[in-house]
Amino acid sequence: MQDALNQRVRGWTPFFVLVDGLSVACAYYSAFVLSQLLPPDTVNLVLAPPAKEGVLLALGIIGLLLHTLIWSREGHYMFQLLNGRKLRICAAQVLFLALTIFIYLGLWRNYDISRKLLLMFLITLGPCLMAGKILFMKMLQVLGAKIQPRLRILAVCDEAGEASTREWFSNKTMLGINLCEVLAIEANAGQEAFVEHQLEEALKRGRPNLLIWRLPTDAARTEKIRQMAESYGTHLAVDLQPIVGNMGALQLMEYSQMKLISLHKHPLVSPAHRFLKRLLDISISLPVVVLVLPFLCLGVWIVHRIFSPGPLFFKQSRSGADGQMFKIYKFRTMTVNHGRESVQARANDSRIFTGGGLMRKLSIDEMPQFLNVLFGDMSVVGPRPHMAEHDVLFAMECSQYAMRHTVKPGVTGLAQVRGHRGPVDDASEIKHRVTSDIEYCQNWSLYLDLEIIARTFLHVFSFHAKSC
Structure with a gap:
């Protein structure tokens, strides 16, 4: 299980994209019905859209997939959702889908599409995308506790970091992530043997899938903790924040015999x-x-x-x-x-x-x-x-x-x-x-x-x- 926590969070992205696709389809069908209710077409309501108008739905789905590939990589989509930025995501999706449609129509100027349908489609896109996200997240909140297998997590930190650790995991239950225990080590409990004894007891109690270590460590101690965790079938993830401090985004790179942690990003080297x-x-x-x-x-x-x-x-x-x-x-x-x-x-x-x-x-x-x-x-x-x-x-x-x-x-x-x-x-x-x-x-x-x-x-x- 490589990068278990990140994989569990990012792994929900395809499901949300599927919901977004259904939302785009709902927006298209709603726009088709509403466009017939506007003058002058107020009679002879047709429920099945003609195939010619279906290009809007196809362009909407293509634009949604392109938006996902370009802007939702590396788990950004899910983390923005979990941070309450649904409106921001919906606005970006609507703009991207609208741009895709207008580029297509600009290239194929002779393609005849109802302007009323196009307008109603763009108007209904945002509300439908937002409603789809809200409903799916509500469903996950109800069913999240039943998702199996659950990712059970044991976090080890100092007392100062206990509140922030619990807060970060507070809205992850709906993703099947369960913070089974936070082992908060007192500031004066500096003896390694005492800390490791507490850790082993916690591993026995909770049998977690993942151990998150948020205390300062070195290579020897990390190896000892890894062996202890793996003896209980638990994977280890080490938080580098207590080691390197607030150095911004870190990058781990492997080059043959070297494993480098870069403290800086420099995209313009490419x-x-x-x-x-x-x-x-x-x-x-x-x-x-x-x-x-x-x-x-x-x-x-x-x-x-x-x-x-x-x-x-x-x-x-x-x-x-x-x-x-x-x-x-x-x-x-x-x-x-x-x-x-x-x-x-x-x-x-x-x-x-x-x-x-x-x-x-x-x-x-x-x-x-x-x-x-x-x-x-x-x-x-x-x-x-x-x-x-x-x-x-x-x-x-x-x-x-x-x-x-x-x-x-x-x-x-x-x-x-x-x-x-x-x-x-x-x-x-x-x-x-x-x-x-x-x-x-x-x-x-x-x-x-x-x-x-x-x-x-x-x-x-x-x-x-x-x-x-």
Whole structure:
């Protein structure tokens, strides 16, 4: 029984997907009936949908399966359900199914489908999906105690962790998971022999399928506990939280003679992921550079001629991926030769000429950085690049600062859409930015990049107070 707890939780996913499929079918049939009750078709009610209209049901099922394959992997679907996020899942499913249908209809424009039926189908999808999930979970709550064979679990933890352990298992009964006992070890019960005696007694009493060990341990002690558990037919799972602390998601990898536990994720090490990100960068930066930037250059050049004659671009050395320096391009928004290039701009800064402030508010001054993206020095999304002297100062305040250099810097980033932009006023502001940057580096996905880009448009026009 490999990864027994995770397999028991994730193993219910196909059943919920089956219920979702039935819910989509119910939504389709309900939409067909309701569409006939709307004017002008209010007579001659037909109960059997024509085969031609059945393409909507087929597309709905295909969209549901694609959503499951893409977004519900690694048990995320079940854990979101158990965490009470049914509405969020239903909303994502409806959007994905609607996108699938509209893509199909866009490719086959001549395919004749009733608009009333399509509208009613999209309206009834959400309620039917939600109702299906609620009813199935209610049924599991009633029948869960009868599910056999049950997964009986013995958890060993300290007294401080007893409440959280019981809470996590409180809503798992409907999945056939039974927390038969929590062995809470007192803080002063440090003698291994005493703890192991209590453990053996608990194994005899409960005969659990799975032992979850949530205390600090080492290789020798773990092997001893494993042998004791297996002598009672119990599988052992070791919680690494007491050993490594709050290090984020851990990954176990096996390479021949090595079993490595990685404390960090780095998805952009993958050549495939790097290719996708570079493809996104080029697909966005090339149109901007060719179609948008020339007109912006003309407009900014006119503003310069009127308010502050001088160079069109401001070029400055910034640190990029792996700490490599590069020249960043910006539209100049400050007067020429003010002699304070290393000082961050602030609200009402005397160096900013008339019109420059609005350019900074709307992030127009950042647009030439798409040249850097096209050249490969930057990405559309990533941690913002800083000057070398600021890197030194910020690293003194946050020991993890260098972790943000594992990816290319970006025109926008997760920290910026969360409001952490503009001048840095204190150490907490640095830590907020670095935390967001590291979160992005370790959780990159194409979807996350697209989400940040979309949020950037909203953030730019919010005229954030710290944009100066």
